[in-house]
Amino acid sequence: MDSKRLGRHILVEFYNCDNELLNDAGKIKEYMVEAANVAKATVVESIFHTFNPWGVSGVVVIQESHLTIHTWPEYGYAAVDLFTCGEDVDPWIAFDYLKEKFKAEKTETVEINRGNVKKIYNYSQGKYKNIVFKPQSIEA
Amino acid sequence: MDSKRLGRHILVEFYNCDNELLNDAGKIKEYMVEAANVAKATVVESIFHTFNPWGVSGVVVIQESHLTIHTWPEYGYAAVDLFTCGEDVDPWIAFDYLKEKFKAEKTETVEINRGNVKKIYNYSQGKYKNIVFKPQSIEA
Numbered sequence: 001m002d003s004k005r006l007g008r009h010i011l012v013e014f015y016n017c018d019n020e021l022l023n024d025a026g027k028i029k030e031y032m033v034e035a036a037n038v039a040k041a042t043v044v045e046s047i048f049h050t051f052n053p054w055g056v057s058g059v060v061v062i063q064e065s066h067l068t069i070h071t072w073p074e075y076g077y078a079a080v081d082l083f084t085c086g087e088d089v090d091p092w093i094a095f096d097y098l099k100e101k102f103k104a105e106k107t108e109t110v111e112i113n114r115g116n117v118k119k120i121y122n123y124s125q126g127k128y129k130n131i132v133f134k135p136q137s138i139e140a
Numbered sequence: 141m142d143s144k145r146l147g148r149h150i151l152v153e154f155y156n157c158d159n160e161l162l163n164d165a166g167k168i169k170e171y172m173v174e175a176a177n178v179a180k181a182t183v184v185e186s187i188f189h190t191f192n193p194w195g196v197s198g199v200v201v202i203q204e205s206h207l208t209i210h211t212w213p214e215y216g217y218a219a220v221d222l223f224t225c226g227e228d229v230d231p232w233i234a235f236d237y238l239k240e241k242f243k244a245e246k247t248e249t250v251e252i253n254r255g256n257v258k259k260i261y262n263y264s265q266g267k268y269k270n271i272v273f274k275p276q277s278i279e280a
Contacts, residue, residue, distance in 0.1 A: 006212065007219065009151070011252060015263040047185055047201060052277050059199045059206060061187060066197065070205050070225070072146065072255065075268045079147065079254045081221070085210070106263045110252065112151060114219045115212065123155040123246045128215045137192050 006115030006133050007065055007085035010095060014078040016105035022073035025050045025058070031101045032060050032067055035094035041067075041084060044138055063138060064089045078102060083114065086133045146255030146273050147205055147225035150235060154218040156245035162213035165190045165198070171241045172200050172207055175234035181207075181224060184278055203278060204229045218242060223254065226273045 021027055029048040036043050041062040048058035054074060060067040065083040072078070080098060082091035099107055117131045161167055169188040176183050181202040188198035194214060200207040205223040212218070220238060222231035239247055257271045 006215075006217070007210070009219075011149070011254070013254070013256070013259070015260060044189055044197075045187055047187060047199075049184055049201065049278055051203070053274075057184070057201055057205065059187075059201060059208075061189065061197055061199060063191070065210050065219075066199060066208055068199075068206055068208070068223075070147070070223075070254075075255075075260050075271055076264065077146070077255055077260050079149075079205075079223075081223075083208075083210075083219075083221075108259075112250065114151070114153070115215075115217055116153070119153070119248075120155060120215050120217050124216065131215055134193075138189055 004117055005113035006117065006131070007083060008091060009081065009083040009112045009114050010091050011110045011112065012080040012082065012095060013108040014080060014099070014102050014104035015107070016076045017078055017102040019073050019076050021102060022071040022076065022078055023050070023054050023056060025056045028056050028058055028069060028071065031098060032058055032069055035097045036060050036062050036067055038097050039084065039089050039091060039094040041089045067094060086135060144257055145253035146257065146271070147223060148231060149221065149223040149252045149254050150231050151250045151252065152220040152222065152235060153248040154220060154239065154242050154244035155247070156216045157218055157242040159213045159216050161242060162211040162216065162218055163190070163194050163196060165196045168196050168209060168211065169198055171238060172198055172209055175237045176200050176202050176207055178237050179224065179229050179231060179234040181229045207234060226275060
């Protein structure tokens with residue numbers, strides 16, 4: 001575990017994707033769930049919706065945070081978020097998988113640390129110490 | 141509509157929140173859904189989970205994208221994402237509402253544009269023109 005942050009979050013812009021695919025909620029769900037799996041995340045639940053006249057929104061809740069997608073099939077564009085916690089899950093593996101599946105000709109990404117450990121410590125005046133990510137399981 | 145991007149995304153770090161609240165999935169769901177409402181978003185579906193030994197993850201899918209939260213009650217910390225499209229919804233209203241409800245003593249935010257219109261146009265070699273956000277409704 002990198003002790004500097006609890007999680008990392010990749011904001012992905014997929015340009016010039018397969019237009020038809022970006023309006024196919026079934027396929028998108030399949031790929032987003034599989035992206036979580038290949039990244040070694042544990043899927044808790046997923047929901048996907050198709051919008052009128054077009055576009056798909058979907059979320060895969062994972063034990064280690066979430067993957068989301070919003071598509072604009074008419075522009076070949078999709079906004080994807082890959083937010084993971086802990087060292088066992090690598091969001092970049094999910095990124096590589098989705099880039100290929102959506103046939104994105106151009107991609108842009110920003111990786112942002114979430115839950116900076118030093119800030120949590122400093123802002124609490126040292127109240128919170130030994131700040132580490134703890135593996136969790138879903139409550140029964 | 142600001143013609144420069146399809147959506148905007150605020151990444152929020154809430155520090156030194158009410159610890160007990162951050163482990164109360166029912167309250168968190170209530171506040172996240174209400175945050176969507178006060179920002180004039182249209183809620184499509186929401187899912188919230190409590191983790192063992194602690195922590196809550198939740199998503200509110202809105203017609204205009206999503207709100208998400210992941211909490212670390214043991215550190216008083218929550219990572220919140222407020223992603224909205226179109227001009228009718230203001231994610232900063234949701235931010236103000238949640239900041240108060242979670243009693244966050246310290247907050248940090250980053251706002252990132254999603255779906256830069258000029259890039260969509262340029263990367264497609266001008267294939268996609270007149271790029272605007274279109275209000276959508278959920279498919280029946």
